[in-house]
Amino acid sequence: MLTAVLRTYLRPYRLQLSVVIVLQLAASITALFLPTLNARLIDDGVAKGDTGFILSTGGVMVAITFGQILCTIGAVYFGARASMGFGRDLRAGIYHAVGGFSDQEFSSFGAPSLITRNTNDVNQVQMLVMLTCTMLVSAPLMCIGGVVMALRENLDLSWLLAVSVPLLLLAITLVITRMVPLFRQMQKLIDAVNRVLREQLTGLRVVRAFVREPLEGERFAKANSDLTETALQIGRYQALMFPIVMLIVNVSSVAVLWFGAHLIDDGSLQIGQMSAFLNYLMQILVAVLMATVMAVLIPRAAVCADRIKEVLDTVPAVDRPAQPQTPATRTGTVELRGAQFSYPGAETPVLTDLDLTCAPGTVTAIVGSTGSGKSTLVGLIPRLFDVTGGQVLVDGIDVRLQDQDELCARIGLVPQQAYLFSGTIASNLRYGKRDATDEELWEALRIAQADDFVAELAEGLEAPVAQGGTNFSGGQRQRLAIARAVVRRPQIYVFDDSFSALDLGTDARLRHALRPTVTEATVIIVGQRVSTIADADQILVLEDGVTVGLGRHEELVRTCPTYGEIVRSQLPAELSA
Structure with missing residues (x-):
């Protein structure tokens, strides 16, 4: 459902998305060369006291950094325009679909659910598009490119990558699989809160006339507490995810410094190379962290896309004729x-x-x-x-x-x-x-x-x-x-x-x-x-x-x-x- 919604409503923004991908790839590629240049600056410039090499290499690094900044700004700008336009078109699509519903479809979905689907659900999918443009495009390249560049620096530390990256992916997968059902339940509970609140606001005079404020307060408190409890469960998993990620990142950094120090002592590794390897490891793990953020958003966006597609795919009981007939005389009989x-x-x-x-x-x-x-x-x-x-x-x-x-x-x-x-x-x-x-x-x-x-x-x-x-x-x-x-x-x-x-x-x-x-x-x-x-x-x-x-x-x-x-x-x- 998610891919179907994205494929349909992102079609007008293919050019902007292509520009975003190119700019993000350019920013990622330039970022991959910076640790290597930094390693050369340390090992061939600072260690040998070569001021000219330091200035020339440093100048190249500054130019690459400015280019990376410009590419990132451009990618965010065009990505934001594409995602905002996507959200606008999707809301318009839902609105026009609902406009063709008969009373039967309205009763089936309910007004609170339709409002939630056209606001909260669209916002979730729109946020996914935005972050995909700014994060998910560069994450795979940073991860794969980081591995290649790290191995170029030193093969003796490569086992750290083979341990830390799969461990991080396994931890994230275990958490995500427990969050998906909660996201689906959360959207239904948002519908329930909207339904109760809409009923109470619309029927406020009836509630007061029958002195039912305490009962209605209990109804809202129940719906609100159910939503809060589900959101807290999701929050607990999210709160658990990032400490796990940071623990693996920090332990991996300490391991690089520990084992890298021994290799430096043996003369098989230079300081600049260890610094570059550490930077590449950080890039790899940050890329995995970005993928983690996306992994949190994708399940919820997928649930929202299912709900949106359900509205868009609903065939109204009152359909419009392909070739309408016109009365010969219009008298009103x-x-x-x-x-x-x-x-x-x-x-x-x-x-x-x-x-x-x-x-x-x-x-x-x-x-x-x-x-x-x-x-x-x-x-x-x-x-x-x-x-x-x-x-x-x-x-x-x-x-x-x-x-x-x-x-x-x-x-x-x-x-x-x-x-x-x-x-x-x-x-x-x-x-x-x-x-x-x-x-x-x-x-x-x-x-x-x-x-x-x-x-x-x-x-x-x-x-x-x-x-x-x-x-x-x-x-x-x-x-x-x-x-x-x-x-x-x-x-x-x-x-x-x-x-x-x-x-x-x-x-x-x-x-x-x-x-x-x-x-x-x-x-x-x-x-x-x-x-x-x-x-x-x-x-x-x-x-x-x-x-x-x-x-x-x-x-x-x-x-x-x-x-x-x-x-x-x-x-x-x-x-x-």
Whole structure:
């Protein structure tokens, strides 16, 4: 999964990565020659008192050092640009993939997990790319080149390399193999913390109303402590790794000095050669140490890449047709033919064999008990999810064969839970029509019975809106959501229980003001109030996803027991109000 993600999203940065590799190789090669030059400086210059040799060799070493610095700076610069661009493109890829998800995929992943995958997980993979550009490219060359150069200096000390390097690799491998499962568990625990925190912040008023702060505090403490304990376990392994590395490095250095001193005493090794061998040993072990750092990051990045690839590889249940069909005439006619919908794994369907035609210029109301499938039915029209049986047609063509953007552009949907985006009232209303004028916005607000409270705000249309519209009441949010749909002037209006937070007077005034605007449009209303749906041209009564009544109000009161029961339970209260 990791290689697949890197291969796909690093492709545009191949040139920059090639420059990074060249610069890192140049920096590594120059670094390999410095210990040898230093050895010659000591043995052939300092030992013999040759000032000219010292100056010339020292000058070469300074020039090589400056070249190494420039190459390293260039490699870090281009590596940073490539990794930042990679992270940006990967986040954009996840965002676009999630944007095509249906409700089914959203429910499967969950919003907290999707947010974590697009932030924390991408950061981990991006960090791997960055450090690979700056460290992993040079580590193998430094290790192999260091071994070759060290053996050139002296073969008698080569056994130290044969012992120290494998020992270091073995120690690192033992630690890393125990960290990989913890990294996988840690990402899931981050999801859990985000999920609990998001639920508590979103439902803060409910938590306080039911005095559940202690219980919610315990839930968060449990999720937080699980994450902390896993992070501590990983930290313990990481804390163990570096002392092991440093112990092996220091013991190897002492061994070089000890055995090198004996060889110097025997005359088979010069001081400069021992210094060069020690430097090469340090380069080899530092290269292994860099590989160690990468070995810590790679498992976690691999886990994150698996989670990212899972999102990118998810095929949305609502797919876009390769060759979309366009209706010959666009009037807004909605038709359901034997429509059926079942959630994955459900034993019984939510909707069963529904037949319904909603014509332009008519109002169709949908009513039924809680869980009867009303919201599911209206969600099929803009393809929030697709039928599992039968057809949903708009203007005579199955919605699955139409371009979804064009289809949704003809539908004004007001969801059951009115949601406003952070910004201003004007920016929220222009979600319905991007180029709408202020006059159009005020007209939509007037129809939605929202112009009065908006006019009272000091900023008017530019009044700020908090995320979710939490700085407005439930009724105000619903009216603004209705105005947002009205601004679009769509051919099909879908109101999913959108009048529930309005008092009876406001409800009646809104429907009266809305009527002239929707005379040629298809209007579908999901409602619970009889007063809201009584004057509809046709009323569909659902019970457990099955049609139990279809007709006008007066007819259904006589012929449909389910509808009659709904009317009898509400009319006395509404008449008395």
